[in-house]
Amino acid sequence: MDKLVSLCKRRGFVFQSSEIYGGLGSVWDYGPLGVELKKNVKDRWWKAMVHARDDIEGLDAAILMHPRVWEASGHVAGFTDPLVDCKTCKARFRADKLQDASCPQKPSKHPGEHSACALTEPRMFNLMFKTFMGPVEEQAAVVYLRPETAQGIYVNYQNVLNASRQKVPFGIAQVGKAFRNEITPGNFIFRTREFEQMEMQFFVKPGTDEEWFERWREWRMAWHHAIGLAPNRLRWHQHGPGELAHYAKAAYDIEYEFPFGWNEIEGIHNRSDYDLGRHQEYSGKKLEYFDQAANERYLPYIVETSAGADRVTLTLLVDAYREEEVEGETRVILGFHPSVAPIKAAVLPLVKKDGMPELAERLYHDLKKRFPCFYDDSGAIGRRYRRMDEAGTPYCCTIDGETGKDGTVTVRDRDAMTQVRVHQDQLGAWIAERLA
Ligand code: ATP
Numbered sequence: 001m002d003k004l005v006s007l008c009k010r011r012g013f014v015f016q017s018s019e020i021y022g023g024l025g026s027v028w029d030y031g032p033l034g035v036e037l038k039k040n041v042k043d044r045w046w047k048a049m050v051h052a053r054d055d056i057e058g059l060d061a062a063i064l065m066h067p068r069v070w071e072a073s074g075h076v077a078g079f080t081d082p083l084v085d086c087k088t089c090k091a092r093f094r095a096d097k098l099q100d101a102s103c104p105q106k107p108s109k110h111p112g113e114h115s116a117c118a119l120t121e122p123r124m125f126n127l128m129f130k131t132f133m134g135p136v137e138e139q140a141a142v143v144y145l146r147p148e149t150a151q152g153i154y155v156n157y158q159n160v161l162n163a164s165r166q167k168v169p170f171g172i173a174q175v176g177k178a179f180r181n182e183i184t185p186g187n188f189i190f191r192t193r194e195f196e197q198m199e200m201q202f203f204v205k206p207g208t209d210e211e212w213f214e215r216w217r218e219w220r221m222a223w224h225h226a227i228g229l230a231p232n233r234l235r236w237h238q239h240g241p242g243e244l245a246h247y248a249k250a251a252y253d254i255e256y257e258f259p260f261g262w263n264e265i266e267g268i269h270n271r272s273d274y275d276l277g278r279h280q281e282y283s284g285k286k287l288e289y290f291d292q293a294a295n296e297r298y299l300p301y302i303v304e305t306s307a308g309a310d311r312v313t314l315t316l317l318v319d320a321y322r323e324e325e326v327e328g329e330t331r332v333i334l335g336f337h338p339s340v341a342p343i344k345a346a347v348l349p350l351v352k353k354d355g356m357p358e359l360a361e362r363l364y365h366d367l368k369k370r371f372p373c374f375y376d377d378s379g380a381i382g383r384r385y386r387r388m389d390e391a392g393t394p395y396c397c398t399i400d401g402e403t404g405k406d407g408t409v410t411v412r413d414r415d416a417m418t419q420v421r422v423h424q425d426q427l428g429a430w431i432a433e434r435l436a
Helices: 002-010 032-051 067-072 095-100 150-154 157-163 209-226 274-283 309-320 356-368 381-391 401-406 424-433
Strands: 014-016 028-030 056-059 080-085 092-094 123-126 129-132 142-145 170-179 194-204 234-238 250-258 261-270 289-291 296-298 301-308 321-326 329-334 345-349 373-375 395-399 408-413 419-423
Touching (some): 028 032, 032 056, 032 170, 032 194, 067 274, 080 095, 150 170, 150 194, 150 274, 157 170, 194 309, 209 234, 209 301, 250 309, 329 381, 345 381, 356 395, 356 424, 381 395, 408 424
Parallel strands (some): 056 170, 345 395
Antiparallel strands (some): 129 142, 194 301, 234 250, 408 419
16 A cells, blocks of 8 residues: 555655645545546446436536435434544544554554553544534534435435436436545545545335345446456445444445455445435425326335445556566556556657657647547656556557658557557557547
8 A cells, every 4th residue: 555655646646635734634635647547437437327328317416405404314313433532642543443443552452452542432423524504603504514425316306307207217326525524534545534426326116126226236346347446356245234224225335355455445225215205204395206107106215326436546546556577677557447547548759859759749649639648758768668557558659760651650558568560540549449
């Protein structure tokens, strides 16, 4: 992880928020390469969930919502973690995660195990960020930064239904920021206080929920494979009775094997009719669905798929990071699937003379119209290849002595380091074909 974190900073994937002021705890900024990588994650998700399907509509709900939403959802009363303080070192821990934490004074021990530890009794701490709407800071003006995007979907379910031609079963998908005042954030961008979620709520007829749940489990795992994650580092974790959220009928997490252990990257939940039932009760508005064909009314069940864009981005970085020995030197590679790689191709004139830079620039401007490219003419060609390997660029296109004669360029493959010659007029299409 240390190597990855420093690569991320050096190459402009992820920076600490407000770094010149000493940073802000567990809040991160995405640099030029990071913003492209994360955007590709979100774009691939949107494409698979919304554009490629006829039964899911997109939504972009506001972060601030009516405070009653969070009473109905159960977050005001129940979105809490047990917190303990150490009176000696002043550190805070999640009481249910002491075994995952280390004592700041004696890192080989867990909090509470060192003779100097003085842990308080656990007290419940609400993870929602609170703020005030309008000029008066009083209880009546409290609003929350949403801790999940899902509620924006539930409260808009009838709007979407009325505005689109969907019928149950159908889904609503949304990508957006969520905020949680986590007690023990950490592991880089794995657990942060501000993050982005990619959530989809699928509304189904009661009785068909289990079947849809299984389908969504299969589709979501296939998506993680399709973005290039190693299947042997992905697994299912089924929530047991003690773990299952009060609203859930069944829940599975997709977990990835990070350097810090197996951890959740996405949750698939059968939420029953809990959400619409609660919003119906709290808002006083009927949220039943009228099935014209069957002439019946019911409250749909919801199958949810909930993934973190930042967590998936971290997973891609961890999964892609490799070191190899090449001719006595260490080659660092981010072996991203071409569809998520921030830069798709680099254009490199072999030398800065003999008309090569002119040919290279022309090619660069041509390719840049189709996908993100990078132009680099400084330093030895081997060095330039290494820089692109570290950025995860799948193809390096070198303009050399042959290019002026027959119009072909050398295309080097990042992973195999093999080279083929492709005519410059076909290069854009050749690369585009490999980005799907
Ligand atoms: P965890 O047990 O890791 O806190 P959770 O079970 O609370 O996660 P959900 O509420 O199911 O998570 O959220 C769905 C997804 O949102 C998670 O799978 C994860 O990818 C992402 N997510 C949740 N909390 C965070 C966070 N603090 N930082 C980054 N991503 C998060």
